[in-house]
Amino acid sequence: MVNLADIITGVVLGNAKGTKSLTEQAIAEGVAPEKILHDGLVPGMNVVGDKFRNNEYYVPEVLIAARAMNSALDILKPLLAQNEDNYRGKVVIGTVKGDLHDIGKNIAAMMLEGAGFQVIDLGVDVSPEKMVEAVRQNKPNILGMSALLTTTMTYMKETISALEKENLRDKLKIIIGGAPITEDFARTIGADGYAPDASTGAEIARRLIGKN
Ligand code: B1M
Numbered sequence: 001m002v003n004l005a006d007i008i009t010g011v012v013l014g015n016a017k018g019t020k021s022l023t024e025q026a027i028a029e030g031v032a033p034e035k036i037l038h039d040g041l042v043p044g045m046n047v048v049g050d051k052f053r054n055n056e057y058y059v060p061e062v063l064i065a066a067r068a069m070n071s072a073l074d075i076l077k078p079l080l081a082q083n084e085d086n087y088r089g090k091v092v093i094g095t096v097k098g099d100l101h102d103i104g105k106n107i108a109a110m111m112l113e114g115a116g117f118q119v120i121d122l123g124v125d126v127s128p129e130k131m132v133e134a135v136r137q138n139k140p141n142i143l144g145m146s147a148l149l150t151t152t153m154t155y156m157k158e159t160i161s162a163l164e165k166e167n168l169r170d171k172l173k174i175i176i177g178g179a180p181i182t183e184d185f186a187r188t189i190g191a192d193g194y195a196p197d198a199s200t201g202a203e204i205a206r207r208l209i210g211k212n
Contacts, residue, residue: 002026004040007072011044012051014064016071019044023072033079037107038199041069041076045103049179066103073106080114087116089209092134093144094122096155101148101178108144108177108198115202117142128159135168141209144201145191147178156181157189173208177201 002025010019019041026036048065051057057065091112095105102124109119120138122130135143143163147153156176163169176186177195186194192208195201 001029002031004031004036007036007040008044008047011041011065011068011072012047014061014068016064016068019068020071020075023075027075027079033076034199036072037076037080041072042107042197045069069103070106073110077110077113080110087118088206089117089141090120090138091117091142091144091205092120092122092131092138092140093146094126094131094134095124095146095148096152096159097125097127098155099147099149099152100124101146104148104178104198105144105146108146108195108201111198111202112144112205115206117202117205128155128162131159132162132166132168135163135172136166140172142173142175142205144195144205145174145176147176147181150180153178153180153185156191160190173205175201175204175208 002022007019007022010022023036027033045065048057048062052062093105093109095102109121113119120134120140122134131143145156145159147156160169160174163172173192175193175195176191181194183194193204195204
């Protein structure tokens with residue numbers, strides 16, 4: 001039986017091959033993909049975050065850990081998306097301008113897909129103008145924004161203002177997330193929801209469009 005603590009260690013040590021094969025093994029043993037994500041991969045990345053903060057890890061180690069995490073996410077993605085097939089709506093999601101962090105945003109996108117949403121992922125470093133254009137073109141029910149830096153979270157407000165200016169805000173629900181984001185911040189900038197984690201993001205998305 002795979003011990004999820006070994007998956008945590010795999011991410012922390014940046015062992016992409018090992019993390020991938022442990023994830024495959026856990027799936028084969030019938031462990032739920034959500035459990036692998038929440039009790040293995042995410043706690044692993046949290047340890048990496050602590051080490052980065054304490055100067056035990058530097059950017060290269062973090063990137064190697066992120067690669068290990070992504071190797072396992074590639075396996076989980078189609079499985080999480082399969083869990084429910086009833087269509088609930090469309091989400092456009094992206095990491096805001098100046099911000100290259102995408103691990104949390106990718107997980108949020110996966111959970112939304114798993115919850116029955118079609119997800120259009122704009123990637124990272126998405127300017128308010130690009131967000132507005134994507135909303136205009138795709139007419140989503142929800143816009144999800146992610147920011148990991150205190151210096152970039154301000155672009156969330158700029159994006160909302162730009163949407164208002166273009167009269168695209170009224171029918172759109174906006175959910176924001178990322179380590180520096182708080183409920184208070186979300187309220188202050190006029191977002192409809194704050195997601196402290198990806199599962200809550202999917203729950204809020206369903207609630208906001210009235211499809212629990
Ligand atoms: Co960066 N980094 N980083 N980094 N990095 C942080 C964010 C930092 C807190 C580390 C630290 O100092 N302790 C710090 C920010 C400080 C601050 O602003 N206050 C920081 C810094 C300073 C930087 C650089 C400036 C470092 C440098 O170059 N000197 C630089 C900036 C680059 C840039 O963006 N312009 C940088 C670079 C990087 C790497 C490239 C090395 C790498 C990113 C790799 C990648 O993403 N592909 C990286 C990483 C990995 C981190 C830490 C260690 C981990 C982030 C992560 O992936 N967490 C991070 C430390 C930390 O957060 N503790 C740190 C795991 C992920 C699952 O959690 O992203 O919070 P999170 O997502 C969660 C929820 O927040 C929520 O759901 C997710 C899953 O549950 N969520 C959403 C997030 N977005 C959502 C959207 C939604 C819904 C939910 O929409 C619906």
